Amino acid sequence: MFTEKAKKHADACRFCWMCRHLCPVQLATGKETNTPRAKGLLVSMFNRGLPMDEGAARIMYECLLCGACTDDCVTGFEPPLFIREARMKAVAEGVAPAYATKLIDTLVETGNLYGAKEVRAHLDGVPETGDTLVWLGATARYSTPEVADALLSILKKAGVDFAVLKDEPPSGGALGDLTGYIEDVRVQARQAAEAIARTGARRLIVLDSYDAALFLHEYRDWGVTLPETVTATAFVDGLIREGKLTPRKEALTVTYHDGSRLARDLDEHRPARDILAAMGCAVVEMFQNRRLARCCGSAVMGRALPQLHARIARGRWEDAQRTGANVLVAACPQSTEALAATVPQGYTYQDLFVMLDGRV
Amino acid sequence: MERKAFMSDMIRTELEDVVGVENVSAQDSERLAYGVDYFWIGRMWADRGNTPPMPDWIVRPASSEEVSRLLTIANYYRLPVQIWGGGSGSQGGALPMAGGVMLDMKRMDRLIEIDEVSRTITAEAGMIFQRLEWFANEKGYSCQHIPSCLTCGTIGGALAHRGIGIMSTRYGKIDDQCLSMEVVLPNGEIIYTLPVPKHAAGPDLNQIFIGSEGTLGVITKATFKLFEQPETRQFRAFLFPDMHSGFMAGRDIMQKLKPSILRFFDEAETMSIIRSILGFEKQGCFMNLALEGIGRIVDIEMELVLDICRRWGGEDLGSEYGEKWYKNRITFFYPGHIMDIPQMFGTMDTVATYQNIEEIYWAMKHAVEDNFPGVRFIAHCSHWYEWGTMIYDRFIMDHPPQDPEEAIRLHNQIWNAGVRAAMAHGGVINDHHGIGLKLGRLMKEQYGPAMQVMQGLKKSLDPNGIMNPYKLGL
Numbered sequence: 001m002f003t004e005k006a007k008k009h010a011d012a013c014r015f016c017w018m019c020r021h022l023c024p025v026q027l028a029t030g031k032e033t034n035t036p037r038a039k040g041l042l043v044s045m046f047n048r049g050l051p052m053d054e055g056a057a058r059i060m061y062e063c064l065l066c067g068a069c070t071d072d073c074v075t076g077f078e079p080p081l082f083i084r085e086a087r088m089k090a091v092a093e094g095v096a097p098a099y100a101t102k103l104i105d106t107l108v109e110t111g112n113l114y115g116a117k118e119v120r121a122h123l124d125g126v127p128e129t130g131d132t133l134v135w136l137g138a139t140a141r142y143s144t145p146e147v148a149d150a151l152l153s154i155l156k157k158a159g160v161d162f163a164v165l166k167d168e169p170p171s172g173g174a175l176g177d178l179t180g181y182i183e184d185v186r187v188q189a190r191q192a193a194e195a196i197a198r199t200g201a202r203r204l205i206v207l208d209s210y211d212a213a214l215f216l217h218e219y220r221d222w223g224v225t226l227p228e229t230v231t232a233t234a235f236v237d238g239l240i241r242e243g244k245l246t247p248r249k250e251a252l253t254v255t256y257h258d259g260s261r262l263a264r265d266l267d268e269h270r271p272a273r274d275i276l277a278a279m280g281c282a283v284v285e286m287f288q289n290r291r292l293a294r295c296c297g298s299a300v301m302g303r304a305l306p307q308l309h310a311r312i313a314r315g316r317w318e319d320a321q322r323t324g325a326n327v328l329v330a331a332c333p334q335s336t337e338a339l340a341a342t343v344p345q346g347y348t349y350q351d352l353f354v355m356l357d358g359r360v
Numbered sequence: 361m362e363r364k365a366f367m368s369d370m371i372r373t374e375l376e377d378v379v380g381v382e383n384v385s386a387q388d389s390e391r392l393a394y395g396v397d398y399f400w401i402g403r404m405w406a407d408r409g410n411t412p413p414m415p416d417w418i419v420r421p422a423s424s425e426e427v428s429r430l431l432t433i434a435n436y437y438r439l440p441v442q443i444w445g446g447g448s449g450s451q452g453g454a455l456p457m458a459g460g461v462m463l464d465m466k467r468m469d470r471l472i473e474i475d476e477v478s479r480t481i482t483a484e485a486g487m488i489f490q491r492l493e494w495f496a497n498e499k500g501y502s503c504q505h506i507p508s509c510l511t512c513g514t515i516g517g518a519l520a521h522r523g524i525g526i527m528s529t530r531y532g533k534i535d536d537q538c539l540s541m542e543v544v545l546p547n548g549e550i551i552y553t554l555p556v557p558k559h560a561a562g563p564d565l566n567q568i569f570i571g572s573e574g575t576l577g578v579i580t581k582a583t584f585k586l587f588e589q590p591e592t593r594q595f596r597a598f599l600f601p602d603m604h605s606g607f608m609a610g611r612d613i614m615q616k617l618k619p620s621i622l623r624f625f626d627e628a629e630t631m632s633i634i635r636s637i638l639g640f641e642k643q644g645c646f647m648n649l650a651l652e653g654i655g656r657i658v659d660i661e662m663e664l665v666l667d668i669c670r671r672w673g674g675e676d677l678g679s680e681y682g683e684k685w686y687k688n689r690i691t692f693f694y695p696g697h698i699m700d701i702p703q704m705f706g707t708m709d710t711v712a713t714y715q716n717i718e719e720i721y722w723a724m725k726h727a728v729e730d731n732f733p734g735v736r737f738i739a740h741c742s743h744w745y746e747w748g749t750m751i752y753d754r755f756i757m758d759h760p761p762q763d764p765e766e767a768i769r770l771h772n773q774i775w776n777a778g779v780r781a782a783m784a785h786g787g788v789i790n791d792h793h794g795i796g797l798k799l800g801r802l803m804k805e806q807y808g809p810a811m812q813v814m815q816g817l818k819k820s821l822d823p824n825g826i827m828n829p830y831k832l833g834l
């Protein structure tokens with residue numbers, strides 16, 4: 001069931017202790033099974049005949065696929081690779097946890113994790129075809145619409161003509177996280193690419209960093225073609241550089257959370273910081289910043305295991321609190337969803353786009 | 361005692377009453393994760409598809425008070441209690457060989473205090489050591505306990521095994537760096553060692569619990585020294601013609617100075633690991649060291665080091681190899697670089713005076729290589745004192761027997777031969793990895809009648825023998 005590559009990686013990780021200090025899930029729960037090594041050990045045992053039961057499957061879902069472990073590995077081993085395949089096995093063998101199965105059903109029925117039918121972001125009057133397409137992603141459309149609205153408002157103020165799909169199909173990212181990269185995920189990817197192609201767009205601005213990473217990596221690996229793809233942070237930063245946006249400067253000390261997809265998968269650290277600097281903000285870095293950032297949660301984890309998700313987000317808040325800054329900023333709707341729901345007393349969470357929209 | 365019918369459920373609910381239902385597990389897949397630590401036999405056992413040793417319950421306390429209540433329950437029911445920090449110990453110390461309760465300490469990972477006036481840091485013992493170091497770094501300090509397992513093990517594990525880091529030659533071993541501790545005794549009493557730099561109030565309680573490997577109680581909090589970050593750290597590497605000249609140069613350096621890093625490799629390790637990681641091609645015995653602190657002082661110290669090494673025939677290789685070694689210092693430990701199954705291997709670290717160390721090196725090398733065909737022996741010295749040093753000797757066998765029983769027999773025979781050779785020539789059973797399950801049988805040979813001191817402690821503190829059975833020879 002596991003690919004040869006996944007087997008090799010699990011066999012390497014099962015006896016390796018080097019990256020456990022980085023795993024945000026392990027840090028939140030203190031459970032040995034929430035270390036990449038324990039997950040590798042279990043997968044290596046499945047490959048040696050141990051049947052996967054519901055307990056083992058549950059362990060495989062207690063992972064954000066955040067890539068902190070992968071990024072740390074000098075040799076290049078990737079725990080998320082075999083964890084994702086273990087989820088595929090769990091689904092195929094009918095032992096996936098009930099919450100995962102329910103989420104998969106919701107995704108299949110409604111196209112999004114939230115089971116939402118009505119988009120909450122304000123898209124009235126926004127065309128559906130054009131040169132530049134903004135891809136919002138499910139979290140911004142259904143859960144944090146203020147982020148979507150802010151980005152669209154910023155683009156309007158900068159004089160950018162853009163289109164947004166009223167019915168944005170699923171990117172395949174959430175399904176891929178829940179079931180591994182089964183054929184259905186590739187089908188969703190192809191359907192999303194076709195929907196994008198129908199808009200006639202030659203440029204794709206992606207708000208959700210999970211989707212951006214998927215588009216720029218997995219879609220390419222799967223041979224699914226998209227127009228030129230850019231993250232919303234990089235695009236907006238470009239607008240400021242080109243003088244199309246001039247933010248009002250208001251001195252404020254903030255700390256910035258690097259979302260794991262942006263910071264690790266896309267190696268993007270500068271644009272968000274430049275946008276903050278353009279607004280007059282002084283950034284006090286958390287000790288774990290950029291590629292070393294501790295993941296604060298994901299939309300999938302938020303729906304699947306909400307209590308664990310909140311604990312993980314609070315862990316990131318603790319990092320932020322030690323900087324002495326009272327304001328925490330992030331630039332991905334999935335980070336906003338996690339961090340805005342867990343703000344400690346005396347602190348403020350600000351989404352980067354919402355903040356910028358108020359200053360242009 | 362056998363537990364019949366629903367007795368296990370009765371005990372489980374009592375444990376749950378202390379830590380909450382979500383922090384007790386008896387699920388098979390969770391229990392499996394605690395059956396393999398860094399001990400070769402445990403790994404080989406799992407690799408061959410065998411079921412690892414498993415605890416009956418995993419219990420995850422969040423405070424010393426919870427640990428205290430759990431130990432009271434365990435004592436009442438005579439349940440074996442094992443303590444699991446990171447599980448990165450190489451001696452099988454945390455393995456649940458007797459079943460019972462496994463205390464996973466990692467929920468106890470809070471930073472308690474950084475005292476910038478005294479320069480100390482206090483945290484709960486389940487914290488991964490790297491995180492303690494990061495907390496210190498955030499404030500501009502370092503604990504200077506920088507072992508290769510910095511990211512792998514916990515505070516409690518480092519203390520329980522008397523661990524050591526690469527900077528030990530200047531900043532000390534964990535038992536020099538730890539100032540005080542909170543410990544939960546097997547009967548549930550919470551005690552504190554004295555929170556002062558040194559004292560004359562009887563024996564040092566710290567040194568009873570440091571190295572006790574979970575057999576005398578649970579370490580729940582610890583306070584460590586903080587050091588200012590050095591203004592400069594300068595590296596230098598040398599090539600010595602033989603082991604003797606390197607040992608003597610090391611001794612002379614230690615008599616005058618305190619390098620932070622001093623590592624000396626035998627020819628076999630120079631020609632294998634050092635060659636592959638640093639690309640160093642020459643034959644001989646490689647040494648690299650670092651001096652650190654205030655720049656002006658370090659410059660003078662480096663001149664003295666150069667003099668000493670020259671006197672013992674050491675060829676000056678400049679700073680580049682030492683810097684490269686430092687950059688790659690943990691690369692050695694990642695999969696693909698470190699020894700792994702199917703190889704059989706072990707680290708037989710020992711420590712002795714300069715008078716004995718060279719003889720020990722050769723005695724161990726012969727004991728291993730002459731008696732066990734197909735087994736290689738490589739060594740380096742990484743922690744130095746004014747009057748002695750340690751040897752980090754490793755044996756490696758590329759093609760061990762497939763049959764687990766045969767493999768275990770051969771493994772233990774090699775260990776017996778190597779460690780007995782060390783002890784016979786003035787070395788000790790272990791330098792910094794501890795005893796655990798792996799070496800317990802040799803403790804009586806090491807200590808002779810002195811073993812009764814440890815046995816007495818065990819008997820009085822843990823009369824029911826619940827704490828970590830089969831470990832430390834107790």
Ligand SMILES: Cc1cc2nc3c(=O)[nH]c(=O)nc-3n(C[C@H](O)[C@H](O)[C@H](O)COP(=O)(O)OP(=O)(O)OC[C@H]3O[C@@H](n4cnc5c(N)ncnc54)[C@H](O)[C@@H]3O)c2cc1C
Pocket residue numbers: 017397398442443444445446447448449450452453454465485486506507508509512513514515516517518519520521522523524525526572573574575577578579580693792793794796828831
């Ligand atoms: C890659 C790698 C590199 C290593 N490099 C080094 C090195 O440079 N220096 C070094 O010293 N060691 C090294 N080790 C060995 C090992 O990591 C250390 O012994 C480490 O201190 C073990 O810590 P742990 O938390 O993983 O302990 P565990 O393996 O969980 O437990 C070890 C022992 O300590 C006991 N214990 C754990 N927590 C407590 C507690 N709170 N109270 C009482 N007893 C407790 C356990 O019961 C057990 O007997 C290395 C290991 C690996 C895997």
Ligand code: SF4
Pocket residue numbers: 022023024025026034035036062063064065066067068069070079080
């Ligand atoms: S991907 Fe992230 S959450 Fe998952 S095991 Fe690795 S570090 Fe932990």
